[in-house]
Amino acid sequence: xxxxxxxxxxxxxxxxxxxxxxxxxxxxxxxxxxxxxxxxxxxxxxxxxxxxxxxxxxxxxxxxxxxxxxxxxxxxxxxxxxxxxxxxxxxxxxxxxxxxxxxxxxxxxxxxxxxxxxxxxxxxxxxxxxxxxxxxxxxxxxxxxxxxxxxxxxxxxxxxxxxxxxxxxxxxxxxxxxxxxxxxxxxxxxxxxxxxxxxxxxxxxxxxxxxxxxxx
Amino acid sequence: xxxxxxxxxxxxxxxxxxxxxxxxxxxxxxxxxxxxxxxxxxxxxxxxxxxxxxxxxxxxxxxxxxxxxxxxxxxxxxxxxxxxxxxxxxxxxxxxxxxxxxxxxxxxxxxxxxxxxxxxxxxxxxxxxxxxxxxxxxxxxxxxx
Numbered sequence: 001x002x003x004x005x006x007x008x009x010x011x012x013x014x015x016x017x018x019x020x021x022x023x024x025x026x027x028x029x030x031x032x033x034x035x036x037x038x039x040x041x042x043x044x045x046x047x048x049x050x051x052x053x054x055x056x057x058x059x060x061x062x063x064x065x066x067x068x069x070x071x072x073x074x075x076x077x078x079x080x081x082x083x084x085x086x087x088x089x090x091x092x093x094x095x096x097x098x099x100x101x102x103x104x105x106x107x108x109x110x111x112x113x114x115x116x117x118x119x120x121x122x123x124x125x126x127x128x129x130x131x132x133x134x135x136x137x138x139x140x141x142x143x144x145x146x147x148x149x150x151x152x153x154x155x156x157x158x159x160x161x162x163x164x165x166x167x168x169x170x171x172x173x174x175x176x177x178x179x180x181x182x183x184x185x186x187x188x189x190x191x192x193x194x195x196x197x198x199x200x201x202x203x204x205x206x207x208x209x210x211x212x213x214x215x216x
Numbered sequence: 217x218x219x220x221x222x223x224x225x226x227x228x229x230x231x232x233x234x235x236x237x238x239x240x241x242x243x244x245x246x247x248x249x250x251x252x253x254x255x256x257x258x259x260x261x262x263x264x265x266x267x268x269x270x271x272x273x274x275x276x277x278x279x280x281x282x283x284x285x286x287x288x289x290x291x292x293x294x295x296x297x298x299x300x301x302x303x304x305x306x307x308x309x310x311x312x313x314x315x316x317x318x319x320x321x322x323x324x325x326x327x328x329x330x331x332x333x334x335x336x337x338x339x340x341x342x343x344x345x346x347x348x349x350x351x352x353x354x355x356x357x358x359x360x361x
Contacts (some may be wrong), residue, residue, distance in 0.1 A: 002228065006278060009236060017243045021251045184253065 025197060032194040035180055042176040042191055047110065047169045048099050049090040049118045052082055056090035057214035058207060063177055063187040066109060067099035069131045072126045072188045077200055081207055089207070090213055093122075094187050095170065096177045101138035104161075108143065111160035112152060120150050225281035234289070234351035235274035241344040242271050248337075261304040262342050266296030270348065286356045293352060296346035298357035304338040 023057075036043060043061050044050075062078065064071045082089050095110070097103040105125065112121040124146050126130070132142040144154075160166055180189075187214050190206045222306025245264055248254045256264065270292055305311045328334060 002232075003279065003283075005237075006232065006275075009232075012241050013236075013243055017247060021247065024247075024251055166233070 001043065001146065008150055011048060011142075012142060021085055022138050029194055029196045033192070036189055036192045039176075039179050042179050042193060043189060044092045044094075045169075045176070046200050047050075047112050047113075047172070048094055049109075049122075050090060050092045051119070052090035053087060058085070058089045058210045059205065060089060060091045061094060061096045061189040061192075062076070062094045063180075063182045063185055064090065065096050065185040066105045066122065066125055067097070067129065067136070069133075072129050073179060073184050074200075074203075075123075075126055077203075078082065081204075083209065088211055095173045096182060097140055097174070098185060098188075099133065101134055101140055103170055105132075105138055106138050106173075107161040107166050108147075108157065110155045110166050110169050112147075114158065114160055115152055117150055117152055121147055121152070124150060128204040171192045180186050200213060225283070227283055227358040228278065228281045229355040230358060231274060231278055231281070231283075231285065234348045234355070235271065235278060237269055237344055237347045237351070238267060238270035238274055241267050241341070244340075259299060259306070259360045260337070263296050263299050263303065263345075266292045266299065267341075267344070270296075283355055286352045289350050290349070293348045297342065297349060300338055300341035300345050304342055305338075306334060307338045 022136070044059075045094055050062075060078070060081075062074075064075075080089065082091055095104045095106040109118060112118050125143065128146040132146065134137050177183075184198075188203055188206070190203075190210050192211075193206060195202045195206060233242070242264075249256050257313075270289055273285060273289050277283075277289070281316070302311070355359065
């Protein structure tokens with residue numbers, strides 16, 4: 001009697017938990033999809049750094065924080081997907097500096113983009129992330145030594161970083177992230193569809209599905 | 217369990233309700249943290265440390281019914297209750313945030329949840345710990361009567 005009571009209570013609690021978790025996730029990803037659909041213009045902006053041919057029909061938008069460790073780990077994974085489908089996939093980056101002082105690094109990256117060196121700067125910084133992010137806080141003075149060998153015009157870079165023009169772009173990305181309810185990084189949209197759940201596999205599945213429907 | 221044993225543990229049902237409350241609170245906290253993605257603040261973590269083990273400790277005390285489990289569960293429940301009261305005080309502004317241990321990451325003074333216009337998470341935590349303490353005390357006194 002007692003055991004039955006105990007076991008059924010435990011089972012009901014677990015079932016309710018799992019069912020509501022499933023319901024919540026489905027609901028949330030549906031909402032995120034609708035949100036992205038309604039705000040397609042906010043998904044990519046003209047200033048967004050991009051890779052891949054403009055006519056590619058599978059379009060990935062990644063919201064990224066250069067100081068975020070998971071973003072660093074996803075980066076080669078995404079790069080490999082682009083490499084595997086060089087003509088079919090287009091990647092655009094949006095910056096969401098959620099870590100403390102990370103906006104400084106985002107400004108640096110967007111300023112490097114003006115010199116045509118966005119991607120090498122990003123890769124150099126991601127590779128050295130352990131050094132300039134300490135306990136989730138960006139150490140501004142440690143950033144510079146990792147971008148020295150890239151041939152950037154540093155004086156120009158510093159000027160651009162502090163320009164209101166760059167500040168506007170950083171603010172624009174953050175505003176779009178708010179509109180699209182992006183609160184964690186990395187966040188991916190594939191042809192305006194958000195990840196149904198987070199992970200390498202959901203991303204692969206979403207991209208594969210988009211590839212299959214765009215290039216039958 | 218047979219009938220003679222049932223009548224020998226009059227406190228069992230209170231223990232069971234205590235366990236039920238701890239389980240609901242634990243799953244609720246996990247839902248908010250893992251499913252809805254709210255990052256727990258420091259004080260929430262300390263309360264979780266007190267709440268989560270109660271699920272296992274109280275379950276262990278149910279089979280076979282062992283009223284001595286109150287001895288082991290009550291300190292956790294009391295500590296959790298004190299933390300919850302403190303958190304409630306911080307969240308309702310009775311204690312200023314800057315004297316609290318939670319300055320990093322998610323501030324404890326910000327209410328992330330407001331249900332029915334008045335029910336906040338620290339309040340729910342106070343209620344859960346109070347209920348568990350009440351159940352534990354009732355187990356103790358019912359059994360020793």
